Amino acid sequence: MKHLFQIVALITLIFSGTAQAQQNxxxxxxxxxxxxxxxxxxxxxxxxxxxxxxxxxxxxxxxPSLSGNLSNSFNFGRSLQYDNTYADYNSNQTGASLSANVPLWNGFRLQxxxxxxxxxxxxxxxxxxxxxxxxxxxxxxxxxxxxxxxxxxxxxxxxxxxxxxxxxxxxxxxxxxxxxxxxxxxxxxxxxxxxxxxxxxxxxxxxxxxxxxxxxxxxxxxxxxxxxxxxxxxxxxxxxxxxxxxxxxxxxxxxxxxxxxxxxxxxxxxxxxxxxxxxPSLTFGADYYNEYNNKYFYSPTEENPNPGVISFGDQLKNNDRYGLGVNLSIPIFNxxxxxxxxxxxxxxxxxxxxxxxxxxxxxxxxxxxxxxxxxxxxxxxxxxxxxxxxxxxxxxxxxxxxxxxxxxxxxxxxxxxxxxxxxxxxxxxxxxxxxxxxxxxxxxxxxxxx
CATH class of the missing domain: 1.20.1600.10 (Outer membrane efflux proteins (OEP))
Structure with missing residues (x-):
């Protein structure tokens, strides 16, 4: 009986394949x-x-275009201090910045x-x-x-x-x-x-x-x-x-x-x-910058002649700077x-x-x-x-x-x-x-x- 079912299945497969082969x-x-x-x-x-x-x-x-930048540098020898004086020491400085530019006018070239x-x-x-x-x-x-x-x-x-x-x-x-x-x-x-x-x-x-x-x-x-x-x-x-x-x-x-x-x-x-x-082309720009230096110290005072390193949070508060501006480029001779x-x-x-x-x-x-x-x-x-x-x-x-x-x-x-x-x-x-x-x-x- 099993062989009979196999034969029937085989015949069915052959006929189905033939039907597919004859499809117009x-x-x-x-x-x-x-x-x-x-x-x-x-x-x-x-x-x-x-x-x-x-x-x-x-x-x-x-x-607008927006870009960020991270930098880390190791400084050796004479370096600028927090109080804008120079001293001999080694330091590690980390900086971060963001900048953005928006085209305002460029002779309709973008459109x-x-x-x-x-x-x-x-x-x-x-x-x-x-x-x-x-x-x-x-x-x-x-x-x-x-x-x-x-x-x-x-x-x-x-x-x-x-x-x-x-x-x-x-x-x-x-x-x-x-x-x-x-x-x-x-x-x-x-x-x-x-x-x-x-x-x-x-x-x-x-x-x-x-x-x-x-x-x-x-x-x-x-x-x-x-x-x-x-x-x-x-x-x-x-x-x-x-x-x-x-x-x-x-x-x-x-x-x-x-x-x-x-x-x-x-x-x-x-x-x-x-x-x-x-x-001419006119562009609006904005930027922000901040940094941290592990050797930035507080300025000495009479009360505290040996101040410690300025904390990370205080440096972020004190060192941030930003700016806004426009740039006008005028073609004269090219x-x-x-x-x-x-x-x-x-x-x-x-x-x-x-x-x-x-x-x-x-x-x-x-x-x-x-x-x-x-x-x-x-x-x-x-x-x-x-x-x-x-x-x-x-x-x-x-x-x-x-x-x-x-x-x-x-x-x-x-x-x-x-x-x-x-x-x-x-x-x-x-x-x-x-x-x-x-x-x-x-x-x-x-x-x-x-």
């Missing part, structure tokens, strides 16, 4: 996994954390530094979003490539199945003496070629999966399969017909554009920071360094303005390219769809004539190859169109899904 992932699952595990995104997240720390530090720089750090953080967050958007597009492209490869495998399998059926019919006609054996050999040769084509298409499918595995960085690719979605009918949509509207909307929301805009603002703040060095910093900062602003415009131009070109490719794919799909219909009918007619010996094997194979190519072209145009329109939708702010 849809596009959203692939995207979510990639966003969670992609190394480039993790690195960009670390970069964002760095700029978050920089912003916090810029804010903290506006706070401008905070604004600059905030813009740097926003640019980093936009870069992180851009990295996520890129991986989404890469995953979608790899996902559609697998679907395309699966369709080509299906086309190859269908063609091979037709050939196998035709071999059976031809074998019967050869056995009956209606066809020469050469016709059978030619079709068998065609079968071998189609089997090779099927192997090649299956290899292409595995390579497409490998590409997706590497993008996802999956540790166990053997347990991964994608889910085939129900794709909508291919037709012209709003994204295809309004590409310039897509660009006008994308330039407002795309992270790469926002990142360039934030960096432009950051460099403009850098100019303001550099100009702040031309102004070898032209501030002027040079301002000019260099202004040059960086000018360069970033060109960078921003270049980013917008690249975005426009990408959208126009996606639009052009989608339009071409749509036209190709419509033409391929008609070609499939016509070649399907032509193949049916050729097959009927071949079965009665009216056409030879070469013509039959040529007709079937034409049908296979038409189906392949149709599949390629379909997935090319879907991907390009998804890019346009994505630029338009719509979620990426199938």
């Amino acid at each position: 992932w849809d596009l959203q699952q692939c995207i979510d996994y990639a966003l969670e595990n992609n190394i480039q995104i993790q690195q960009q997240s670390i970069n964002t954390d760095y700029y978050q720390n920089e912003l916090q530090q810029a804010k903290n720089n506006r706070l 401008n530094s905070v604004d600059k750090a905030d813009l740097d953080l926003r640019a980093s967050l936009a870069d992180l979003q851009k990295a996520k958007d890129d991986i989404k597009l890469y995953i979608a492209a790899a996902y559609l490539e697998i679907l395309f490869a699966e369709e080509l495998v299906q086309v190859a399998e269908d063609q091979l199945e037709i050939t196998k059926l035709q071999i059976d019919r031809t074998q019967k006609l050869v056995d009956a003496g209606s066809l020469a054996k050469g016709s059978l050999l030619e079709i068998e040769a065609q079968q071998a070629n189609e089997e090779l084509n099927l192997v090649n298409q299956q290899n292409s499918l595995q390579l497409a999966y490998l590409n997706l595995y590497q993008l996802l960085e999956i540790a166990s690719p053997d347990q991964f399969k994608i889910e085939k979605p129900v794709l909508s009918v291919v037709k012209a949509n709003g994204s295809l017909l309004n590409s310039m509207d897509v660009f006008r909307n994308a330039v407002k929301i795309r992270p790469e554009v926002k990142s360039a805009e934030y960096r432009l603002g950051s460099l403009q703040e850098q100019v303001a920071i550099a100009k702040g060095s031309l102004y 070898k032209g360094q501030v002027r040079t910093q301002i000019k260099n900062a202004e040059l960086q602003v000018l360069n970033q303005e060109y960078e921003l415009q270049s980013t917008k131009n690249t975005l426009r070109k990408d959208i126009e390219q996606a639009y052009t490719n989608a339009l071409a794919a749509l036209k190709k799909y419509m033409a391929s769809n008609k070609a499939v219909e016509s070649t399907q009918e032509a193949f049916r007619y050729t097959e009927e004539k071949f079965n009665v010996g009216m056409v030879n094997t070469v013509e039959y194979n040529q007709s079937k190859n034409n049908l296979a190519k038409a189906k392949s072209d149709l599949a390629q145009a379909k997935y090319e169109y879907i991907f390009r329109t998804k890019i346009l939708d994505f630029y338009n702010g719509n979620p990426l899904n199938l």
Whole structure:
């Protein structure tokens, strides 16, 4: 009975493992996994954390600074006494101090530094979003490539199945003496070629999966399969017909554009920071100091010519000193360094303005390219769809004539190859169109899904 339970448990484990191995992932699952595990995104997240720390530090720089100091010294030989005279003795002196500084005015450099750090953080967050958007597009492209490869495998399998059926019919006609054996050999040769084509298409499918595995960085690719979605009918949509509207909307929301805009603002703040060095700076400061010396004695008097050491408590009461003050620093001449910093900062602003415009131009070109490719794919799909219909009918007619010996094997194979190519072209145009329109939708702010 014990062995029976063990066998049942083993079978259950095997079936559960098989079920896990056959689990299919849809596009959203692939995207979510990639966003969670992609190394480039993790690195960009670390970069964002760095700029978050920089912003916090810029804010903290506006706070007062407080520092303490403890010192202990051993003095030998001639030393200053408590009554401000010198004598030869050895002593041990301990001192403590506190000092604080508060910036009151520095040409708005502190606030401008905070604004600059905030813009740097926003640019980093936009870069992180851009990295996520890129991986989404890469995953979608790899996902559609697998679907395309699966369709080509299906086309190859269908063609091979037709050939196998035709071999059976031809074998019967050869056995009956209606066809020469050469016709059978030619079709068998065609079968071998189609089997090779099927192997090649299956290899292409595995390579497409490998590409997706590497993008996802999956540790166990053997347990991964994608889910085939129900794709909508291919037709012209709003994204295809309004590409310039897509660009006008994308330039407002795309992270790469926002990142360039934030960096432009950051460099403009850098100019303001550099100009702040031309102004005086005002600082408020306060400090406190106290000390204890084991050889500080009371001053001798007639009543007490040999006084003892001043106690620790009395020294703390008598030796403390503190002060308050303000410091005004006025820049007069610094070898032209501030002027040079301002000019260099202004040059960086000018360069970033060109960078921003270049980013917008690249975005426009990408959208126009996606639009052009989608339009071409749509036209190709419509033409391929008609070609499939016509070649399907032509193949049916050729097959009927071949079965009665009216056409030879070469013509039959040529007709079937034409049908296979038409189906392949149709599949390629379909997935090319879907991907390009998804890019346009994505630029338009719509979620990426199938």
